[in-house]
Amino acid sequence: MAIAEITVIPVGTASTSLSAYVAGLHAYLDEEQKAGSIAFEMTAMSTIIEGELDELFRVIRGMHELPFGAGAQRVCTSVKFDDRRDKRGSIRQKLESVAKRLDTLP
Amino acid sequence: MAIAEITVIPVGTASTSLSAYVAGLHAYLDEEQKAGSIAFEMTAMSTIIEGELDELFRVIRGMHELPFGAGAQRVCTSVKFDDRRDKRGSIRQKLESVAKRLDTLP
Amino acid sequence: MAIAEITVIPVGTASTSLSAYVAGLHAYLDEEQKAGSIAFEMTAMSTIIEGELDELFRVIRGMHELPFGAGAQRVCTSVKFDDRRDKRGSIRQKLESVAKRLDTLP
Amino acid sequence: MAIAEITVIPVGTASTSLSAYVAGLHAYLDEEQKAGSIAFEMTAMSTIIEGELDELFRVIRGMHELPFGAGAQRVCTSVKFDDRRDKRGSIRQKLESVAKRLDTLP
Numbered sequence: 001m002a003i004a005e006i007t008v009i010p011v012g013t014a015s016t017s018l019s020a021y022v023a024g025l026h027a028y029l030d031e032e033q034k035a036g037s038i039a040f041e042m043t044a045m046s047t048i049i050e051g052e053l054d055e056l057f058r059v060i061r062g063m064h065e066l067p068f069g070a071g072a073q074r075v076c077t078s079v080k081f082d083d084r085r086d087k088r089g090s091i092r093q094k095l096e097s098v099a100k101r102l103d104t105l106p
Numbered sequence: 107m108a109i110a111e112i113t114v115i116p117v118g119t120a121s122t123s124l125s126a127y128v129a130g131l132h133a134y135l136d137e138e139q140k141a142g143s144i145a146f147e148m149t150a151m152s153t154i155i156e157g158e159l160d161e162l163f164r165v166i167r168g169m170h171e172l173p174f175g176a177g178a179q180r181v182c183t184s185v186k187f188d189d190r191r192d193k194r195g196s197i198r199q200k201l202e203s204v205a206k207r208l209d210t211l212p
Numbered sequence: 213m214a215i216a217e218i219t220v221i222p223v224g225t226a227s228t229s230l231s232a233y234v235a236g237l238h239a240y241l242d243e244e245q246k247a248g249s250i251a252f253e254m255t256a257m258s259t260i261i262e263g264e265l266d267e268l269f270r271v272i273r274g275m276h277e278l279p280f281g282a283g284a285q286r287v288c289t290s291v292k293f294d295d296r297r298d299k300r301g302s303i304r305q306k307l308e309s310v311a312k313r314l315d316t317l318p
Numbered sequence: 319m320a321i322a323e324i325t326v327i328p329v330g331t332a333s334t335s336l337s338a339y340v341a342g343l344h345a346y347l348d349e350e351q352k353a354g355s356i357a358f359e360m361t362a363m364s365t366i367i368e369g370e371l372d373e374l375f376r377v378i379r380g381m382h383e384l385p386f387g388a389g390a391q392r393v394c395t396s397v398k399f400d401d402r403r404d405k406r407g408s409i410r411q412k413l414e415s416v417a418k419r420l421d422t423l424p
Contacts, residue, residue: 005151012334016392023207044197045111086285091150101129122224179404180228192391217363235419256409257323303362313341
């Protein structure tokens with residue numbers, strides 16, 4: 001299991017708003033999540049997905065393609081992977097790990 | 107008002123765990139938030155902060171410095187700014203804008 | 213053809229130096245380049261590769277795996293894709309496009 | 319001395335071409351370099367600058383502002399800092415360090 005954070009920006013869209021693209025993204029990820037390949041959550045800046053690394057690559061490839069399907073001619077996608085093989089690194093576990101540290105602060 | 111997403115990675119730390127650094131980060135951001143300069147939230151992958159652009163730069167400068175204070179000798183920090191001047195672009199507004207789109211999906 | 217910029221950071225390496233990892237990366241990319249699947253160049257901060265999008269995904273998957281093969285237990289990889297479908301977007305073309313603009317500056 | 323890699327993307331520009339923005343960026347950086355505050359180089363994907371950390375922050379703040387001056391209403395800027403305090407980490411030194419490793423490969 002690994003975690004990835006993805007931002008997809010269509011370039012040359014005329015409008016400064018990207019929320020239409022984000023809605024399509026959400027529908028796509030929802031379907032993948034229901035199929036059990038990944039779990040995802042959206043933040044104000046990115047989408048975070050977790051799953052097997054090969055699944056992450058496949059889903060990110062799909063996310064990157066979406067704006068082209070909606071008419072974009074250029075897409076800049078940035079991805080950050082956090083892949084930890086010494087322990088299970090889920091979204092939940094990472095947040096709990098930090099929360100635990102905070103509890104022990106003086 | 108702009109939004110920034112920040113990841114700070116100390117390099118050469120011996121341990122694969124970064125949660126001790128994250129706890130210090132949280133304390134720092136909490137203080138800045140109480141002082142009213144920024145608002146922040148932590149995700150599994152990054153920290154998201156919002157505020158005036160100059161305040162964001164100042165706080166990011168501080169975030170980047172923290173691991174050195176804790177003994178790190180090399181720090182890789184990545185930042186993504188989303189700065190929109192045609193309308194107020196807060197974390198809440200961005201999430202609401204997407205949620206609204208989702209409601210109108212067939 | 214698309215272009216991607218990749219940075220691979222092993223976490224928990226004890227040493228602040230990453231140049232041993234970079235050398236292994238270079239050998240891997242050299243082989244891929246000789247096989248004709250991608251072209252690459254290294255900068256002080258990243259590796260830039262160009263090729264068909266599916267080849268880029270495959271090669272990035274391989275780049276991300278390398279530090280694990282060399283003993284790392286956690287790897288943070290960041291990738292930026294620039295994918296332009298209205299015209300050929302090679303590394304050379306992008307640099308030429310900027311150079312041309314600079315020539316016409318007053 | 320630290321190194322930073324910066325990509326500035328104006329959103330909602332109508333055109334897929336960003337080379338006009340890049341030319342303005344080059345002129346700005348050229349002036350900063352002549353003033354001695356930073357050194358820079360452009361790659362196909364980013365701009366790399368090196369200098370004192372506070373100078374990097376100031377120059378990045380300026381780079382981010384440029385597209386607004388040219389009419390953009392939304393700008394997404396991504397930055398990666400590599401800041402090493404145990405040894406001098408210039409662009410040249412990093413490339414030499416890798417090259418040296420490559421020479422010693424079997």
